[in-house]
Amino acid sequence: MSANKTSRIGEETRVDKVNAELVTLTYGTIVAQLCQDYDSDYQEVNKQLDKMGYNIGMRLIEDFLAKSGVGRCANFKETADMIAKVGFKIFLNVTPTVTNWASDNNQFSLIFEDNPLADFVELPDDGRAQDELWFSNILCGVLRGSLEMVQMQIEAHFVSDVLRGDETTEMRVSLVRYIEDEMPPEEE
Amino acid sequence: MPSITRTVFSLIVINKAGGLIYQREFQPGLRKLSTNDYLVLAGTFHGVHAITRSITPKIPIAQPAPSPATSSPSATAPTASGYSYPNPGVPVTGLDYLETDKFRLTCFQTLTGTKFLLFTDPLTGNVENIVQKIYELYADYVMKNPFYQLEMPVRIRLVHILVSGDDSVSYTKTTHFSRTIERTQQGGSRIQDKQK
Numbered sequence: 388m389s390a391n392k393t394s395r396i397g398e399e400t401r402v403d404k405v406n407a408e409l410v411t412l413t414y415g416t417i418v419a420q421l422c423q424d425y426d427s428d429y430q431e432v433n434k435q436l437d438k439m440g441y442n443i444g445m446r447l448i449e450d451f452l453a454k455s456g457v458g459r460c461a462n463f464k465e466t467a468d469m470i471a472k473v474g475f476k477i478f479l480n481v482t483p484t485v486t487n488w489a490s491d492n493n494q495f496s497l498i499f500e501d502n503p504l505a506d507f508v509e510l511p512d513d514g515r516a517q518d519e520l521w522f523s524n525i526l527c528g529v530l531r532g533s534l535e536m537v538q539m540q541i542e543a544h545f546v547s548d549v550l551r552g553d554e555t556t557e558m559r560v561s562l563v564r565y566i567e568d569e570m571p572p573e574e575e
Numbered sequence: 576m577p578s579i580t581r582t583v584f585s586l587i588v589i590n591k592a593g594g595l596i597y598q599r600e601f602q603p604g605l606r607k608l609s610t611n612d613y614l615v616l617a618g619t620f621h622g623v624h625a626i627t628r629s630i631t632p633k634i635p636i637a638q639p640a641p642s643p644a645t646s647s648p649s650a651t652a653p654t655a656s657g658y659s660y661p662n663p664g665v666p667v668t669g670l671d672y673l674e675t676d677k678f679r680l681t682c683f684q685t686l687t688g689t690k691f692l693l694f695t696d697p698l699t700g701n702v703e704n705i706v707q708k709i710y711e712l713y714a715d716y717v718m719k720n721p722f723y724q725l726e727m728p729v730r731i732r733l734v735h736i737l738v739s740g741d742d743s744v745s746y747t748k749t750t751h752f753s754r755t756i757e758r759t760q761q762g763g764s765r766i767q768d769k770q771k
Contacts, residue, residue: 445725446718452686453707453714459666459686536687 393468397476400455407480411506418522422511429519436521440528447478448533459537463562464488466539467495470530470560479503489561496546499556510550517552521545530560538566582696583705584678587613588713590726591688593621597729605678605694620670620692624682628669633658681706689713 418436425431455473460466467485476482481503487496504523510516521527527543534541540563547553584605588597595617600607608616635658660667673680679697683706684690691706691713717729 448687449685449689449710449714449718453711456707 390468390472393465393472394476394482396455396457397473397482400473400477402450402454402477407503407506411503414504414525415508422516422520427511427513427515429516433519433521433524436524437528437531440525440530441532442528443525444529444532444534445536447529448536451477451533452537463492463495463539466534467497467560471497474533483558487559494559494561497558497560499558502549502556505548505550505556508550521548522550523548523556527558530558535566540564540566582699584694584696586694586709587617587692588729589617589621589690589692592726593618594726596727604696620682621690624669624684624690626669628667631660631667634661683707683710685710 417439418432421432421435422429425435451474455477457469457473460469471483471485475497481499481501483497483499485495486498488494502523504526508522510520510522521544524545527545530543531541541560542563543558543560545557546559547555547557549556582604583601585598585600585602587595590596595614598613668684670682672682674697677697679695679699679702681693681695681702682690683693683703691709693702693706693709695702716731717723723729
């Protein structure tokens with residue numbers, strides 16, 4: 388599928404919209420509450436956010452498929468385009484840039500120019516949050532959960548975040564394997 | 576207008592492990608089965624579907640692979656040497672529909688492995704459209720319900736799904752907890768009745 392066609396699907400797929408600030412504030416509250424609940428153990432907060440995202444992703448994928456009507460991607464490059472130009476576009480109205488492909492085409496980066504989850508956010512000034520908390524970590528989980536449902540095991544993590552003072556917000560996504568759920572061939 | 580029969584008998588949803596998670600009759604016509612038989616039907620269909628998928632014929636490759644992209648071994652599963660599916664770009668599907676004199680069973684499998692089985696009259700047209708709408712409702716009202724456990728039986732109590740005569744699938748929210756999904760026939764006569 389051509390890149391242009393992919394963008395068009397992202398533009399044309401209609402889903403119900405809510406006020407962006409409601410999303411930002413709700414998400415912010417969740418993260419802040421987690422930080423409080425786990426006594427600022429940011430590693431644990433990252434883990435919880437990823438887990439929450441995973442559960443969302445496993446459900447959201449059906450919505451994505453039903454509304455966008457797209458078929459199976461032929462390769463991981465197409466998958467990356469589909470995530471950036473259709474997935475992020477219809478659910479968050481942003482289109483991260485797909486870049487930094489590894490030479491085996493199994494690893495890429497998503498660069499977020501704009502991150503609606505992190506509007507208005509400043510990380511706590513306790514000297515650790517800046518180094519340990521990945522504020523938008525829920526997104527990694529969402530990708531992991533949704534791709535697992537379409538037979539791709541991936542690993543995703545943030546490598547930089549403007550909230551931490553980095554130049555860009557970058558997520559690294561690597562394909563671990565395609566999950567084959569065919570019947571075992573030797574079962575006769 | 577020629578009169579077109581649009582009879583949707585029933586809908587079955589099978590999870591990716593072959594378990595029956597939803598069964599609903601819209602229009603009487605099919606003989607009823609016991610709950611156990613429905614479970615067997617779901618499991619059997621799941622198995623047959625997987626087998627039909629795996630016996631999809633392959634044709635020998637006469638030339639070297641048509642384009643480098645499709646023959647890249649890193650992205651695709653290893654294919655049998657020298658053989659390929661007739662159209663490598665198109666994914667292999669299993670059983671798509673099954674037809675008898677009296678009914679037609681249309682199977683729609685989502686990319687996540689969930690199967691929607693719609694039993695209709697053989698003359699009913701535009702079944703794909705109906706199934707697609709049902710999939711959208713499933714994505715909304717089943718998957719987005721935070722208390723729905725994945726792969727478990729579906730209980731929708733709050734939503735009526737209406738399959739109306741003009742192919743459209745709509746829904747209304749009900750205030751009472753009736754576990755109803757109802758179907759209107761021939762131009763939504765049931766809706767009109769309600770309005771009277």
